[in-house]
Amino acid sequence: MRKRTAIGAILTFAALAVCAIYFGWAIHFASGIGLGWRGLGSxxxxxxxxxxxxxxxxxxxxxxxxxxxxxxxxxxxxxxxx
The missing domain is CATH 1.20.5 (Single alpha-helices involved in coiled-coils or other helix-helix interfaces)
Structure with a gap:
């Protein structure tokens, strides 16, 4: 694998990991606001x-x-x- 391709793959994986961590944190934090998951039903x-x-x-x-x-x-x- 070329060096440029490896760097691109690593950066893509890192960006996806950061997005996954952020979305997990946001969902966990939002579940405690207001009515939580019950309020999302409406x-x-x-x-x-x-x-x-x-x-x-x-x-x-x-x-x-x-x-x-x-x-x-x-x-x-x-x-x-x-």
Whole structure:
């Protein structure tokens, strides 16, 4: 393995470990705030709806980008002539 690849793998693993530790700490700390896990029950529908909405909007924008590229609409915007 090249030195550059090894450093990238180590940095990626370290970043993932830091994120996992942070999320674990945040979940543990948040469980003691307010009603704890019981209070989260009423928020689940709104959290799921928000995640689904963001996912659908993101998918629509990606679809529009590929649709525009396939139809050649981006070519008319200018740029260098062949």
């Amino acid at each position: 928020a689940w529908p709104y959290l799921v709806a928000g995640v689904l909405t963001v996912g659908c909007v993101l998918a629509a924008f990606v679809w529009l980008a590929f649709f525009s590229e396939r139809r050649g609409y981006d070519d008319r915007a200018g740029g260098s002539e062949p």
